[in-house]
Amino acid sequence: MMRFTKFLKVEASFVIARHTLISDETKANVEPVVFLNPEFAKKSGIKENDVVEIEREGKTVKLRVKYLEEAPEDGGLIPNGVFANYISDLNKFKKFKAQIQVAEGDPTSLEEILAKFKS
Amino acid sequence: MPITPMEIYKWLPKTNCKKCGEATCMSFAFKLLNREKKLEDCTPLFEEKKYEKQREKLIELLKPLEEATETGLIVDEDLCVGCGNCVVVCPVHVELDPKGAAIGKGPTIDDPILRVENGKVKVINMEACRRYGKNRVLCVVCRENCPTDAIRFLEG
Amino acid sequence: MICPVCSCLCDDIEIVDGKIMNACKRGCEFFSKYEENRSKPLVEGREVNIDEAIDAAVNLLKQSKSVAIYGLDTTVVEAQKKAIELAEKLEAYIDDNSSFCLGEFVEAVLKEEVPTTTLEEVRDNAYVMFYWGSNPHYSIPRHMSRYTYYPRGRKRPRGYEEDRFLVVVDVRRSETATLAKKNARFILVEDDLELIDSFFKVLEGKAYKYSSDAAIILREMKKSDFNVVFGGLGLKYGLKDLKPFFDLVNKLNEVAPLYFIPAGFHGNMRGFNETLFENVGVVNRFSFKEQNSKEEFAFTELLKREKIDTALIVGTDPVSSLPFEVSLKLRKIKTIVVDPRNSLTARIANVVIPSAFSGLETSGTMVRSDGVRFKLEAIEEREINDVSILDRLVGEL
Numbered sequence: 001m002m003r004f005t006k007f008l009k010v011e012a013s014f015v016i017a018r019h020t021l022i023s024d025e026t027k028a029n030v031e032p033v034v035f036l037n038p039e040f041a042k043k044s045g046i047k048e049n050d051v052v053e054i055e056r057e058g059k060t061v062k063l064r065v066k067y068l069e070e071a072p073e074d075g076g077l078i079p080n081g082v083f084a085n086y087i088s089d090l091n092k093f094k095k096f097k098a099q100i101q102v103a104e105g106d107p108t109s110l111e112e113i114l115a116k117f118k119s
Numbered sequence: 120m121p122i123t124p125m126e127i128y129k130w131l132p133k134t135n136c137k138k139c140g141e142a143t144c145m146s147f148a149f150k151l152l153n154r155e156k157k158l159e160d161c162t163p164l165f166e167e168k169k170y171e172k173q174r175e176k177l178i179e180l181l182k183p184l185e186e187a188t189e190t191g192l193i194v195d196e197d198l199c200v201g202c203g204n205c206v207v208v209c210p211v212h213v214e215l216d217p218k219g220a221a222i223g224k225g226p227t228i229d230d231p232i233l234r235v236e237n238g239k240v241k242v243i244n245m246e247a248c249r250r251y252g253k254n255r256v257l258c259v260v261c262r263e264n265c266p267t268d269a270i271r272f273l274e275g
Numbered sequence: 276m277i278c279p280v281c282s283c284l285c286d287d288i289e290i291v292d293g294k295i296m297n298a299c300k301r302g303c304e305f306f307s308k309y310e311e312n313r314s315k316p317l318v319e320g321r322e323v324n325i326d327e328a329i330d331a332a333v334n335l336l337k338q339s340k341s342v343a344i345y346g347l348d349t350t351v352v353e354a355q356k357k358a359i360e361l362a363e364k365l366e367a368y369i370d371d372n373s374s375f376c377l378g379e380f381v382e383a384v385l386k387e388e389v390p391t392t393t394l395e396e397v398r399d400n401a402y403v404m405f406y407w408g409s410n411p412h413y414s415i416p417r418h419m420s421r422y423t424y425y426p427r428g429r430k431r432p433r434g435y436e437e438d439r440f441l442v443v444v445d446v447r448r449s450e451t452a453t454l455a456k457k458n459a460r461f462i463l464v465e466d467d468l469e470l471i472d473s474f475f476k477v478l479e480g481k482a483y484k485y486s487s488d489a490a491i492i493l494r495e496m497k498k499s500d501f502n503v504v505f506g507g508l509g510l511k512y513g514l515k516d517l518k519p520f521f522d523l524v525n526k527l528n529e530v531a532p533l534y535f536i537p538a539g540f541h542g543n544m545r546g547f548n549e550t551l552f553e554n555v556g557v558v559n560r561f562s563f564k565e566q567n568s569k570e571e572f573a574f575t576e577l578l579k580r581e582k583i584d585t586a587l588i589v590g591t592d593p594v595s596s597l598p599f600e601v602s603l604k605l606r607k608i609k610t611i612v613v614d615p616r617n618s619l620t621a622r623i624a625n626v627v628i629p630s631a632f633s634g635l636e637t638s639g640t641m642v643r644s645d646g647v648r649f650k651l652e653a654i655e656e657r658e659i660n661d662v663s664i665l666d667r668l669v670g671e672l
Contacts, residue, residue, distance in 0.1 A: 017410060017413065017414075017508075018410075018413045018414045020414075020416065021198070021413075024304075025304040025305055026304070026308045027312055027595070028311060028312040030595070030619075070449050070450050071447065080596070085602070088598045090601065093512060094508055095513075110619075113599075114622060117603065117606055117623040118606075118623065200299060200412065201299035201416060201417075202417055202419070203297070203420035204425055206420065208420075208434070208435065213427065222398065222427055223398060223420055223425065224287045224297075225288075225289070225296055235299065236294045236296055237294055237303050237307070238303030263456070264435075264454060266453045266454050
């Protein structure tokens with residue numbers, strides 16, 4: 001199915017927080033998901049289950065979108081974990097602004113990030 | 120999302136044939152929601168081929184009712200985090216379990232209305248709930264204090 | 276049974292007919308999935324036996340010039356003491372998660388810079404309760420139903436709508452914020468300092484951004500002789516300097532008694548803070564070589580500035596919990612992971628020593644967020660656990 005919308009890049013505010021409904025206490029799996037505020041998402045042309053690319057300070061991570069009413073009004077919530085921390089830093093650890101746009105392909109995988117530790 | 124009598128009525132034959140024992144189809148819709156009547160009571164719906172699509176639609180629409188307890192309380196396990204707010208806040212628990220649920224602990228009585236089991240809230244003894252029965256009270260305290268709407272009542 | 280997952284340390288957990296009763300989703304996953312994804316003894320990715328793994332760890336530590344021991348917030352106090360003993364022997368750095376979590380909050384309480392109380396006292400007495408920069412619903416799920424807003428208490432017999440006043444402060448309308456309905460207040464902040472200043476200004480009779488909220492809250496506080504504020508990660512990261520917040524807590528005590536308790540963290544983070552504090556007078560980031568605590572001794576800083584060549588990582592997962600630019604530095608050093616789980620860090624470590632779960636497979640003491648101590652009894656005691664592993668390392672070094 002062709003997409004006729006242009007993939008616009010938008011700036012958004014994100015908080016990083018624990019989201020117990022999708023976290024795995026056994027550490028076997030990590031879900032590459034971002035919870036977007038539905039109002040913000042609709043305004044930006046982003047639908048649930050879209051894959052988005054979030055970019056900050058030269059690093060990008062691709063996550064699948066879920067809607068969450070409780071996410072910040074002008075952006076979203078990234079659950080605690082390896083995907084959030086790929087683009088965070090010690091100064092902006094729990095809250096930051098980043099660029100978001102709809103992307104092609106699959107979300108970033110855990111293996112992709114772990115591979116960077118081996119090289 | 121709660122099912123309304125109107126949504127049910129939309130798919131009924133709307134003939135007011137009274138075969139179900141009710142005067143009107145609208146009345147039957149209300150009784151269906153209250154669990155006082157079963158869909159099978161509307162015999163034309165099941166016996167006449169022209170109502171096949173409507174019958175299928177109604178069976179699907181009424182599915183949550185089957186999963187709900189006697190008093191129409193459903194727990195959405197995908198949204199429940201086992202926080203226990205509903206268990207502690209229940210006025211019946213406060214009265215019956217003053218040393219347990221009332222002060223924040225897991226229920227110490229054998230048949231609480233609700234209890235967190237395996238990380239999700241489960242309905243144990245709905246008969247004790249104030250919402251239904253002869254002297255029903257419109258109590259919504261458990262739902263009001265669930266921040267993720269994991270508890271819902273069918274009739275809204 | 277006591278659940279060791281978060282700092283609530285709920286002590287009413289039972290297993291009946293194979294069902295886990297009363298524990299929230301986090302606790303339930305702990306009790307039901309503890310056998311999943313367990314770590315195995317590994318040296319450079321090769322599976323070995325446990326003794327070989329420990330020997331390899333001993334060798335790495337003997338060869339190192341600068342060691343950091345890190346983690347320890349999920350282990351029992353008895354293991355934390357052993358870790359401190361080991362750090363002292365090795366003249367190593369020692370730090371836990373609190374250096375980027377709520378270490379400052381625990382420190383303020385231990386140094387008596389703010390008044391504090393216990394969660395039972397809160398349940399029995401507290402009227403106004405603040406959740407500032409904390410969303411307990413997902414981090415410490417039973418906090419509100421077990422100890423604060425919802426339970427009845429001796430002086431609060433009518434429960435939440437009449438005998439409690441909830442204040443939720445956050446940068447978004449969180450799940451906890453949606454519970455602030457009647458007799459409650461949700462304050463959406465962009466900058467926590469603005470809210471702090473609003474309180475100060477109202478006390479001086481002046482107006483500021485949140486003065487109407489502040490005035491209402493002050494009015495409510497005056498009605499009671501027991502109020503409490505729970506500070507969370509949002510508050511810690513919302514302020515560059517925490518002093519204004521602690522100054523506010525003390526100032527508000529002139530209006531009505533106001534106690535402070537850190538909102539919540541890993542099961543035994545406060546245990547580490549208190550144990551280290553008893554030992555050397557600080558709660559984290561300590562260097563036994565320099566006999567001193569500095570910001571640069573935080574594990575994150577040591578990694579960033581490449582000050583260590585070996586890390587002994589106990590019961591924590593820096594690859595998962597630290598910013599990538601920091602955790603990537605683990606590649607450049609030798610890492611020994613002591614953990615019951617095959618965590619992300621275990622997957623890239625030089626040596627992995629499989630350990631046992633505190634509270635489930637290891638008996639010991641843990642400290643709740645408010646400082647109350649609990650003795651956890653193991654259900655299936657395992658011989659090889661954090662205490663015995665660290666004890667063995669101490670013995671061989």
